[in-house]
Amino acid sequence: xxxxxxxxxxxxxxxxxxxxxxxxxxxxxxxxxxxxxxxxxxxxxxxxxxxxxxxxxxxxxxxxxxxxxxxxxxxxxxxxxxxxxxxxxxxxxxxxxxxxxxxxxxxxxxxxxxxxxxxxxxxxxxxxxxxxxxxxxxxxxxxxxxxxxxxxxxxxxxxxxxxxxxxxxxxxxxxxxxxxxxxxxxxxxxxxxxxxxxxxxxxxxxxxxxxxxxxxxxxxxxxxxxxxxxxxxxxxxxxxxxxxxxxxxxxxxxxxxxxxxxxxxxxxxxxxxxxxxxxxxxxxxxxxxxxxxxxxxxxxxxxxxxxxxxxxxxxxxxxxxxxxxxxxxxxxxxxxxxxxxxxxxxxx
Numbered sequence: 001x002x003x004x005x006x007x008x009x010x011x012x013x014x015x016x017x018x019x020x021x022x023x024x025x026x027x028x029x030x031x032x033x034x035x036x037x038x039x040x041x042x043x044x045x046x047x048x049x050x051x052x053x054x055x056x057x058x059x060x061x062x063x064x065x066x067x068x069x070x071x072x073x074x075x076x077x078x079x080x081x082x083x084x085x086x087x088x089x090x091x092x093x094x095x096x097x098x099x100x101x102x103x104x105x106x107x108x109x110x111x112x113x114x115x116x117x118x119x120x121x122x123x124x125x126x127x128x129x130x131x132x133x134x135x136x137x138x139x140x141x142x143x144x145x146x147x148x149x150x151x152x153x154x155x156x157x158x159x160x161x162x163x164x165x166x167x168x169x170x171x172x173x174x175x176x177x178x179x180x181x182x183x184x185x186x187x188x189x190x191x192x193x194x195x196x197x198x199x200x201x202x203x204x205x206x207x208x209x210x211x212x213x214x215x216x217x218x219x220x221x222x223x224x225x226x227x228x229x230x231x232x233x234x235x236x237x238x239x240x241x242x243x244x245x246x247x248x249x250x251x252x253x254x255x256x257x258x259x260x261x262x263x264x265x266x267x268x269x270x271x272x273x274x275x276x277x278x279x280x281x282x283x284x285x286x287x288x289x290x291x292x293x294x295x296x297x298x299x300x301x302x303x304x305x306x307x308x309x310x311x312x313x314x315x316x317x318x319x320x321x322x323x324x325x326x327x328x329x330x331x332x333x334x335x336x337x338x339x340x341x342x343x344x345x346x347x348x
Contacts, residue, residue: 041149044205048151049163051207054105054134055080058155059089059112059126059199061097073097077154077200078126079209080135081236085110085128088232089199090214091117094124102128105161116239120181120247121227122214123235124199136201138236139208141228144168144187152191152213152224154200162197166190166222174309175215175225182309186225187211193224202226248315248341251284252277252291256307259296267298267334273306274298274329289339292330299327315341 056079063073076093080086087102094100100112110128117124148168156162170188177183189202193213202211211226238245257276264272274296280287299305300314301324318324318341326337 044149045151045163045165048203048205048207049153052079052136052201052203052209053153053161053163055136056105056153056155056161056200057087057128058103058158058160059087059093060101060103061094062099062101063096064098070099075155075158075196076198077196077213078102079199079201079212080128080133081138081209083131083133083135085112085130085133086115086240087112087126087128088212088236089124089126090212091119091122091124093199094126095119100126102126103160104133116243116245118235118239118245120177120245121183121231121235122177123212123227123232125236125239136203136207136209138229138233139204139206139210141185141187141210141230144171144204144210144228146171149205150189150191150210151203151205152189152193152197152200153203154193154197154213156194156196158196164192166192166224169223173225181312183227183231184313185228185231187228189224189226190222191224192222197224246320247344248318248320249284249344250286250311250315250339250341251281252286253279254297254308254311257296259298263329263332267329269298270304271298271306275305275308275311285339285342286326289326289337291326291328291337291339294330296329297326298329301325302327 059076059078061074062070065071073096074093076090078087078089081088094114101109102112103109110130112126112128115125115127146168150166150168152164166189168189173186173188175183175186197213200213201209202213204210210229212232213226215225235245254275254277256273259272259274277293277295279293280291297305320341320343323338323340326339328335328337
């Protein structure tokens with residue numbers, strides 16, 4: 001009996017090696033290959049978390065209310081992108097905050113200040129009062145492929161340094177910001193996100209930040225969205241250089257409108273839609289160029305346009321102060337109009 005007990009103990013400890021037989025549960029050759037693949041997956045995730053995890057912070061936003069009391073206005077995540085405390089996060093996490101703090105993975109809490117925010121892309125940069133801090137590298141989001149492994153790190157529901165994994169579900173998605181503008185090339189992925197993940201990094205298997213998690217669809221499972229790192233790079237450079245993101249402004253209100261088929265055939269237009277001008281700001285760039293209410297914009301610098309999003313997309317890339325050519329249909333007349341975009345203000 002003692003010999004039998006010892007044999008069982010040896011089996012539990014892995015000291016006993018018996019050949020396979022009925023009733024023995026072990027991994028066969030095919031199963032071992034699966035385990036090896038799973039082990040490789042685990043090692044990849046572990047390596048990324050160990051490399052990047054220390055650069056992920058919890059962001060808390062407070063707001064002064066009458067009576068000199070601070071009320072928590074929001075919480076989320078962020079990622080350090082420079083050793084001197086620069087943190088990339090979501091605009092909606094820090095919006096309207098009068099007091100900001102960043103909590104490091106070791107538990108240290110640092111006071112932070114807002115450097116700049118861009119509601120259009122839901123991105124913001126804050127700076128924590130620290131030096132020689134761990135930081136992550138922004139990668140190239142254009143190199144992503146559907147099906148690629150990704151890791152999300154953040155602070156869902158305040159649980160610091162939580163990790164979830166998934167794959168890239170789709171690329172080139174478009175997402176509306178709270179300001180109504182279209183955010184281009186958004187990454188859709190399956191890494192589970194919860195409130196508090198906002199502003200946290202989406203990382204590839206090499207430990208490079210390829211997105212900033214920004215939104216989930218309520219009641220949906222496995223659908224998360226991230227602002228691509230290449231968009232974040234541009235926004236960060238604008239915020240650090242100018243304190244804001246500079247975008248072109250025409251001074252019009254507009255909407256998409258279907259074109260009459262006869263008009264499309266007569267002018268040999270490539271699109272069935274145009275941008276209809278609903279109103280013109282008299283002192284804006286378009287007003288000074290002679291644009292009128294009811295004009296139909298069909299092209300910019302020879303590029304076909306059919307929606308307000310097309311206008312926003314072009315203006316975000318066109319140098320402010322440089323003239324551009326609008327192709328407009330007014331009544332039954334087609335004309336070219338030179339407009340010099342100005343920098344959009346808070347009223348734009």
